[in-house]
Amino acid sequence: MSNKEILDKLKNALVNQDINGTVEKTKEALAAGISANDIINDSLALGMRVIGDKFEAAEIYLPQIMMSAKAMNNAMEILRPEMEKEQIGEGSGIAITFVQEGDIHDIGHRLVSTMLGANGFQIVDLGVDVPNEKIMDEVKKVKGKKVLLAGSALMTTSMMSQKDTIVALKEEGLRDDVKVMFGGAPVSQAWVDEIGADATAENAAEAAKVALDLMRK
Known part of the structure; x- marks a missing residue:
């Protein structure tokens, strides 16, 4: 076979x-x-x-x-x-993973978290339906370290919250402290470019590779 x-x-x-x-x-x-x-x-x-x-x-x-x-x-x-x-990364940084507020679809989120963990990231999994206030609190806790935000949204409505996440990071003076990767069915490279995030990926395996590349920049 x-x-x-x-x-x-x-x-x-x-x-x-x-x-x-x-x-x-x-x-x-x-x-x-x-x-x-x-x-x-x-x-x-x-x-x-x-x-x-x-x-x-x-x-x-x-x-x-x-x-x-x-x-x-x-x-x-x-x-x-x-x-x-098979791990190809080591000490890659801290990955704060979450599903955007208003969304409870977590299968892809869990898969990406697993792949990032296998590639050397320390995972801080915030779960589903995560408000931006909670995300900002977690970023502040690890300020000064190598940090990746990996947010997921399966619905167009929750995808809009990704834009709010970027706005909140800027308002809190945290945008330059993190790399931001967004994913989910409705998320495209055009959307990522429009809102000022750093990257997206087609699937969990690609997400790990993209994340490692981001952290090297």
């Missing part, structure tokens, strides 16, 4: 909320010599994107989302030690 076939079967197990199958196929992919990064980027992340699309189209509902999320979490437990072995 080719690597692509293995990864496709893993993706299908995740999409079908097959928790045991997802674990089994994750182990099979590792045994085949596929890297943890590739398993995430070329299979699990694609599967979660399908789940998100199905949910938006009302083809599946919250229970199915929760089952796929559980399958994803179980796969990540297997992959996390391998990701640490």
